[in-house]
Amino acid sequence: MILNMLMLIGTTTCVLAVGFLLRKLVFKRLPLSPGPKPYPIIGNMLDMPKEYAWMAFSRWKKLHGDMIYLTVLGRKFLVVNSLETAAYFLERRSSIYSGRMRFVFSGELCAHNRSLAFKDGTSHRQARKFAHRSLSSTAIKQRHGLQEDEAHKILRRLLDDPTEFVRHFHTTAQSIIMRILYGYEVGEHDDPLIQAANKVLAAFEVAAVPGRWLVDAVPMLKHIPAWVPGAGFQRQAKIWRDQVEEMFHLPFNLVKKRVAEGNALSSMTSQLLESKKNQSDEESIMNAVGSLYGGAVDTTPAAMSSFVLAMTLYLEVQRKAQEELDRVVGRDRLPRFADRSNLPYINALVKEVHRWAPVIPLGIPHRLIKEDVYNGYRIPKDTIIILNIWRINRDIHTYGSDSDTFRPERFLGSDPAPRGFTTANTQEFGSTSFGFGRRVCSGQHVADPSMFIVFSNVLATMDISPRAGANGKPVLPEIKFTTGVISHPKPFQCCITPRSALAIDLIRDAD
């Protein structure tokens, strides 16, 4: 009996081992997907675009197709240029395509891995659960009042100082997110919490530059003590780590104190603290909430600036949007969220801003945590997946041959874009600008309503137009965006003026 059992176990182990080896062998023989030819050791380092990589990857699509494989110094990358493939990886196979890259310097040494955008596995799931509880499409409705309030404030700022519209969009995004996360009302100038947070974000831009920190390539170096000559990176990391700690702790401790005193305004932090099951949840709540500030403050303003750019260039779109607002809302009050379902053109305009000017054109890279095969190509474990959102949003098969044009009408009528292959997220927002799958943007239901309420209030009360040149003719701004993870329109000039005396009264009364 025992002998039979042993034989059975032995045979099963052998069969499994042979199966495993065969699979490995077959896997190794499968081709990698096409891409530029790599050099020995450095791989495609010289091919990697230094800027506007989304455009280069789009050009490469003609040569190599929807999946482009690259290596740089042993690191493996797969650029995805089609919605269908992206959705397959990030939605259907999200359990293995949702890892993140390891960032030793910014993540581990500077403490940015407190943020949910850096986390993997259980701690990522828990942080997302916290975020979902307060920022889901249903939960966020509780915060619509404060978003309307902030939209009114920006009207007053635009009225007083229209040329500074980009700065006003940043102030609005900061105010909305601080009120949602901490119930904290930001001061008009030099707010200490905003200053602390902005210091961290500015440092992050440097800390996270790929290839800048040797310790990212040689992780062992992270154990070198700061006093060792040549370990200047450790001293820099300590300064930045202290700032990150301050950014997470300061507002959190403020709310904790107010909750204990019974005078906290309702916020994500206060709600989570009040419902926490045990003490150990506190650190997780602080990390989950703190990471959302960084996700919010530069993204939504970029989308809002793109809106102003589009309105300056496409005056006919602006006219139609204002006509809808005048007809549905009237000119004697400001638009509210309650009007949203009756404003199809404004909703289409919001979608078109997401599509036309994706704020994160290459998304945030994902890491494949287990080898995979797709369409006959092998994809090795730890390949970094780069989603070319910009290209997918301009696909003529999905959006029609005029996909470079800003045209909200594509989202109206009986056959609204996106056509052909769609996902739940592309249907809700019109494009893939918030990413998808397990790592879809945690703040999408904060950003999208903020955009709706700001765009509709601005259009109801202001005209946006090109500035006049020396000869009196309108000077159209160029359609140019910054390169980098978050892409903003490059600085441009336009005129933002009140539509009428009544509009000025409405703005002054509302604020």
Ligand code: HEM
């Ligand atoms: C127009 C505005 C915004 C756009 C276009 C945008 C877009 C994105 C994209 C493309 C990703 C990457 C998704 C992926 O990895 O597949 C992302 C992730 C993320 N976003 Fe946003 N975002 C916006 C606003 C916000 C706001 C307002 C918040 C916070 C309230 C936020 C918080 C986050 C966080 C925490 C992540 C990381 C999610 C994770 O790793 O699980 N975002 N966003």
